[in-house]
Amino acid sequence: MESKNSDTEGAPLIPTTPGNEFPSQLRRAIAVVLVAALSFVEGVSMSLPGPFFPPRATDHGISQTQIGIVSGSCDVANLCFSFIIGSLISPSNKKAVFLTGTFISSAALVLFGLLDYVIDDRIYFVLCILTRIVNGVGVSMVYAMMILIPSTCFPQKAALMNSFIQTIFGVGMFCGPVFGSILIPIGGYETPFISLGIMEAVLSVLGIIIIPAFPADKKTEKKIKNSKPIGYLHLLVRFSTISILLPTGVVFLFSGFRDTAYVLHYQEVTGLAANIVGILFVANSLTAAITGFVVGVLTQKGYAISVMILAHVLTPLTTFAMFVPYFLPKIETRGWAVLILVMNGISVDAAVNPSYLLLQKAAIRNGERNIDQVRKFASSSFMIIFCSGRIVGAAIVGGYLNELVGFYFTSLIYTMVAIVTVTWHIVFLVKSGFIGKVYFDTEEDIAEDIASDN
Template sequence: MPLAVQMFSEKAALINTIIQTSIGCGLCLGPPIGSLLLPLGGYKCPFILVGSLEFLAFILGIALIPPTDKHPATEPKSKSPHYFQFLGNASTLSVAIPIALLYCTPGIRDTTYSLYFEDVMKLSPANVGFIFITYSVVFLITGTVVGLLVEKGLGSILAIFAQLFAPVVATGFFLPKILPQLESVVWGGILLACNGITLSSAINPGYLIMEKVAIRQGFTNIQQVKPMVATSFSLIMSSGRTFGAFVIGGYINDVIGFNYMCLCYAIMLSVSGLWNVVYLVRCGYARRLYYETN
């Protein structure tokens, strides 16, 4: 995302939408393609194919990615971007930390959901992979829709929705502890689909809001702001995913078990979500917001 935004700074919304759609397509195609390739060439076959395609994409990238301007126009009155100054600002943290906690979901899913479906619901690994398609398909569809809505200025509304809806979804995985009849594949599939809605409603709007935060801090040169924000946003998402995998899905899950881990995560999301929503309302971001293009 940072590279693409730097090359096509006027297309930040479209880039975010394409990335979300591409991720959704990959997540949808992965399980069926992997299931087809395993019988044909064994365990190594999917990795050989993916590695070959990645290498081909690398070669095509060298040929197709246009060169960037080595001496971009600067604005004398603009504050020069300072990566760590931007990340450490209180207003940036009010957006970044809640988004990072939201993006713990993929890390938690990777480390705990498969085991949950296999051990508790007695599903085979192949069937578990196909259940995850509910998340992938919804992420694919809503990612595209969200991108269009963000272009219409509705990004902040979607961001508020994501922050308020995420704790509800996390609590849904705890509910079978007190309502055993909910412990079913259907309930799990519904919650996975809701996870897809939550993440797609947070990623694209989150980048837009952070762009506005950077401009308010004095970083007014859009050609410099966009790659700085894109890089920061990538760091936030990867940090959230890592924290979700190692701390929440790893350590906390081992200590208190899957259901109570989900309740603990729901509490974290409630606190961070309330913080984020209050910040957006108080700072005037809970309204129509549009990408800066010049």
């Protein structure tokens, strides 16, 4: 069904203007594979510091709260820069934004690994924050384009592209702890960071050659320029948007909490070495890698809401499982830790695709009629809540609150908050009529949404 109000109706995502012929299917396929490879590296870089940085930081005299600040600083920069990226993205600069972000991210990774040679603990702490901030800037640029570029190459297979990239990203997260556990004993703490940074830089150079440019023709630019998209902040503060973002942020909060508090707590309780704990954390990443594709397929088939509810229900169950050893200390075994990490892997992965989809629906229901603007809003808003959740989880919950009341009672508080937000989210979905089959963001789906909402 065609939308009469879409300002980009009929405009090809890769237009065929003179000197800019439509890239061949082979080149577009190779470009998607390259983007997937870079998303794999980003996944590795996200999960790599979790099991290894906190123990190393304590050797430099860094406190639990300071570890949370360092872990959260990357996401703070990612969050702040996401607002800028949301307004800067255009059909003509997707490639430039993406590759600039990968170069920045690769340099920050190398520098972060080399910081282990800094002797002064105060300088070490400050430099850790600075390098993570720089990395956050690069990551925000990469994440914003990671899905948009493949869906631009194959616009009629947007859902499939999203599932593919999310799965590869999950595989990267799976490999992060393994990568560190193998390379750190061989070459030292800095080895995996330097190796990963060099790998990303090489792939970025290849991207300059392989990824096609996406300039819009003058007619398309005029249409977008003459359209009157709803203000970004106006969409962001609507009740429907907040009812999606805040409960979802509570799900993503676990990642920051896990990386700053759970890894140290588990080491302290079990006495296991950091590389052994890192191998246990593979359970989390492996689950994310497996469920990423499954969630993508279910979302494409219209079951996004059921998947989203699963994510919200699993979160309080997971955090309560972390509290149970307070009464039953003997239950805190390796098997119990793997169970917690598997449950978390499922819940976080189950929230990614559906939340992106629901944010698109919210933008349309609140009056946005430009398909390009709908996608930009969903992408940047998702990154905002993803980063916000990790920031709160790392700096406030895993850092300050954990030091204040202890790990077990922090888990209990988190459980109660998650119960409240999951209830809020389910009530919102029911009252908004989202219960049932809800489909993903192909051009036709968005056009039908816009038409039906008129």
